Amino acid sequence: GEDVEQSLFLSVREGDSSVINCTYTDSSSTYLYWYKQEPGAGLQLLTYIFSNMDMKQDQRLTVLLNKKDKHLSLRIADTQTGDSAIYFCAESPGYSSASKIIFGSGTRLSIRP
Amino acid sequence: EAGVAQSPRYKIIEKRQSVAFWCNPISGHATLYWYQQILGQGPKLLIQFQNNGVVDDSQLPKDRFSAERLKGVDSTLKIQPAKLEDSAVYLCASSFGTSGSRFYEQYFGPGTRLTVT
Numbered sequence A: 001g002e003d004v005e006q007s008l009f010l011s012v013r014e015g016d017s018s019v020i021n022c023t024y025t026d027s028s029s030t031y032l033y034w035y036k037q038e039p040g041a042g043l044q045l046l047t048y049i050f051s052n053m054d055m056k057q058d059q060r061l062t063v064l065l066n067k068k069d070k071h072l073s074l075r076i077a078d079t080q081t082g083d084s085a086i087y088f089c090a091e092s093p094g095y096s097s098a099s100k101i102i103f104g105s106g107t108r109l110s111i112r113p
Numbered sequence B: 001e002a003g004v005a006q007s008p009r010y011k012i013i014e015k016r017q018s019v020a021f022w023c024n025p026i027s028g029h030a031t032l033y034w035y036q037q038i039l040g041q042g043p044k045l046l047i048q049f050q051n052n053g054v055v056d057d058s059q060l061p062k063d064r065f066s067a068e069r070l071k072g073v074d075s076t077l078k079i080q081p082a083k084l085e086d087s088a089v090y091l092c093a094s095s096f097g098t099s100g101s102r103f104y105e106q107y108f109g110p111g112t113r114l115t116v117t
Helices: none
Strands: A004-006 A009-013 A018-024 A030-035 A042-052 A054-059 A061-066 A071-076 A085-092 A106-112 B006-007 B010-012 B019-024 B031-037 B042-052 B052-057 B064-069 B075-079 B088-095 B112-116
Touching: A004 A085, A009 B075, A018 A085, A018 A106, A030 A061, A030 A071, A042 A061, A042 A071, A071 A085, A085 B042, B006 B088, B010 B019, B019 B088, B019 B112, B031 B075, B042 B064, B042 B075, B075 B088
Parallel strands: A009 A106, B010 B112
Antiparallel strands: A004 A018, A018 A071, A030 A042, A030 A085, A054 A061, A061 A071, A085 A106, B006 B019, B019 B075, B031 B042, B031 B088, B042 B052, B064 B075, B088 B112
């Protein structure tokens, strides 16, 4: 079945880089996503990567995809206090249901001064 | 552009009572989703509409949950009767469309936090 796994917590020092990792099981995933959820708010799409790409960079965000290992990572450069949130990895399993998204349980990122 | 609106933001009910949540998607968005997010977990899709038709309701507990989107715009999700395990945040999202070969970003509302006692 479809499953997305990620570690529950990550603590980094302000100004350092944060790397959040995720593994997924469905090899037919078409899109892979990173969402951000701040307290009391809905989810906000940060970035996504198409399955035929290895890397995508968007300002402070870098997404790396290793399809062989079914591993996705999100790197946040120069982490700031405003980056404190829960980050969800997610996948869309296949063309036939491209809009259906399977979410991981989220990684809570906390920033140390 | 106004975002996805949801109400109420918070609701506390006793088990076996009924509750309804309302969602108004972004104007022009054909697809509407209801997710259940239990504390400490990621959102789980309950039901997906395209316009006023159901695309996927495979994970909706149909014995107690129902949802409608009669005019293809706003939507209501109902739970009757509620159980303790229904305590969660109910998120509504909308997207421009749905297609097997194109990406459509889902925009999420702030959610309704339901506590069943």
